[in-house]
Amino acid sequence: MKRTIILTVMLLVIGRINAQITTSLTVSQPSATLSEWSANNSTIIYIADKSGAVGPQQVIIKTEMKTLDGEIVATKDLARSQVYTLAAGTRIFYAKDVVPLDVMTFAGSYQNSLIKTGQLPAGTYQLSVQLVEPGTFMPLTPVLLRTFNLTASQLPYLIMPVNNDSLNAKAAETAIIFRWTPLIPQAQVQPYYRLQVFQILPFQQPLQALRGNQPVLDQLLRGQTQYIWRSQLPFATDTTARKFIWTIQTLNANQQPYIQTTGNGESRSEPFIFFIN
Numbered sequence: 001m002k003r004t005i006i007l008t009v010m011l012l013v014i015g016r017i018n019a020q021i022t023t024s025l026t027v028s029q030p031s032a033t034l035s036e037w038s039a040n041n042s043t044i045i046y047i048a049d050k051s052g053a054v055g056p057q058q059v060i061i062k063t064e065m066k067t068l069d070g071e072i073v074a075t076k077d078l079a080r081s082q083v084y085t086l087a088a089g090t091r092i093f094y095a096k097d098v099v100p101l102d103v104m105t106f107a108g109s110y111q112n113s114l115i116k117t118g119q120l121p122a123g124t125y126q127l128s129v130q131l132v133e134p135g136t137f138m139p140l141t142p143v144l145l146r147t148f149n150l151t152a153s154q155l156p157y158l159i160m161p162v163n164n165d166s167l168n169a170k171a172a173e174t175a176i177i178f179r180w181t182p183l184i185p186q187a188q189v190q191p192y193y194r195l196q197v198f199q200i201l202p203f204q205q206p207l208q209a210l211r212g213n214q215p216v217l218d219q220l221l222r223g224q225t226q227y228i229w230r231s232q233l234p235f236a237t238d239t240t241a242r243k244f245i246w247t248i249q250t251l252n253a254n255q256q257p258y259i260q261t262t263g264n265g266e267s268r269s270e271p272f273i274f275f276i277n
Helices: 002-018 034-039 108-117 169-174 206-212
Strands: 021-027 044-050 057-067 072-076 084-086 089-094 104-106 123-132 144-150 158-160 165-167 176-180 192-200 217-222 226-229 242-251 272-276
Touching: 021 123, 021 144, 044 057, 044 123, 084 089, 104 108, 158 242, 165 169, 192 206, 206 242, 217 226
Parallel strands: 165 272
Antiparallel strands: 021 044, 044 089, 057 072, 057 084, 057 123, 072 104, 123 144, 158 176, 176 226, 192 217, 192 242, 242 272
């Protein structure tokens, strides 16, 4: 019996030696919005290089995410993780393989942040990755650690027309130029900017117009931070000044609010007012 056990152990050891796997891990400027990680293959690159005479080998990627002081942020549910088969040679894995959101379990406050905003809080994190055996989850490779920073997103700030600006009526009939700053930091997937302009009626407060009126301009732009509005409205014939409020709403690739809990919950910039005299 002892001889059988010893022989089995020796075969396992020899098998591991003959099927050596070396790995490397790169983490490059990830977005605080986790759903964007899988859209850019350069976010996480995990390379497994298998050598030796043993045939194909099944593996699971074990992943953990922590803060620098060791607080657990997320762990991968290995029981529900995809099993990969490594043949001789090099296999490259990306964020969708290393951090698949459908099998990642996030700790309390981080889970709440993801539900509300789709983002992790700004800060410094550490990602640990290794290959393990399916079923037993015995390690096949050393743990690789990489540190990365997440920066809080800053929504666009309106530039032109400036707040409470007065525009010449004749010029405004031809063109009104709107400008704003881009989303910071730059998203891995170009955001949509929704430019909306509302007229403020004489009996209204500006935010009432923003909330209750139909926009006189509603333009969706992909990645652009300037728009020229050629309204062709008869401003020059008005006997009184017209008053408008404008704002930029930032949307993700699915045209949903980029940060759902910022300000009014719709990822809108702080609105500006302008007049046409």
